[in-house]
Amino acid sequence: MKFGIVVFPGSNCDRDCFWATSNILGHPSEFIWHGDDRDLSSFDILILPGGFSYGDYLRPGAIAALSPLMERVRGFAGSGGLVLGICNGFHVLLEMGLLPGAMLPNRNLKFICRDVNIRVENASTPFTSKLAEGQVISLPIAHGLGNYYLDQQELKVLNREKRIVLRYCDEEGNIVDEANHNGSVENIAGVINPAGNVFGLMPHPERAMEALVGPQREDGRAFFASMLDVFKERGVLDAGKET
Amino acid sequence: MKGRAEVRVMLKDTVSDPQGETLQRSLVSKGYDVSRVRAGKFLQLELTGYSREDIVARLEEICSDILSNPVIEDYEYDLEEVLE
Secondary structure (H helix, E strand, O other), X not given: OOEEEEEOOOEOOHHHHHHHHHHXXXXXXXXXXXXXXXOOOOOOXXXXXXXXXXXXXXXXXXXXXXOHHHHHHHHHHHOOOEEEEEOHHHHHHHHHOOOOOEEEOOOOOOOEEEEEEEEEOOOOOOOOOOOOOOOEEEEEEEEOOOEEEOOHHHHHHHHHOOOEEEEEEOOOOOOOHHHOOOOOHHHEEEEEOOOOOEEEEOOOHHHOOOHHHOOOOOOOHHHHHHHHXXXXXXXXXXXXXXX | OEEEEEEEEXXXXXXXXXXXXHHHHHHHHOOOOOOOXXXXXXXXXXXEOXXXXXXHHHHHHHHHHHHOOOOOEEEEEEEEEOOO
């Protein structure tokens, strides 16, 4: 059971992800430099971390999506491997077309860095099985381009297929405009691919893993615990720390 | 043939442009009668190919696959021959 954390020039949440999977959860984890010519078959879960890959040149995630390594990540995803894209990692998945939609600048044009309320819309994914549908959790966001856009037709498809996994909400779980910090269509904070093994989200679960960093700052653990559950069920999970 | 292309990438009309809207409001606040602003990207490329058609084929590929994101953006370009 091994995590791979892809690192681009400009990634800056790679260490946080490594800390979460290795030090907190106790599972073997390795950085994968984008320029490395290595095989990905020894990895069980790949994480595309947040940051500013290639300085957000052209569009966030656009240059990273062209990296030769990402073609192997596409192959990994195509054979059913779990791929988690967080923030800029989500951008990369959008630019690769592994997830639908695109990101625009936040509607207030500001970089937003704060804790937000998130409602779980689908708890039947490998990334959210430890959560409950309708559950309200708190996660930090930190982005300037998180204004998720999708045209109305594709939006219908995503809704029908329950592929909208997370939405920004108020404390009671209401999907209201005041809670839509970046202006995303239908308050969308995270979406999944049709096969259910590629998930992208703007909030940072890896920054919400320990009570040490603040009260109610442990909601991110559920995403990692959910992924590990997949491997527990397959009976291939090495003994990590309790999740 | 060597060509010089000028590529313009703009958000689709149906996509809101927070940058353009903010610029528009700022211009109005300065007293200018500006009703709409759309912000985009302008790129210059120099590229070679066997013929104009060959360059156009590559340019289309570059513009649609890389320089623009077809979910939110459209592109257009002018191409002129560079005489050496």
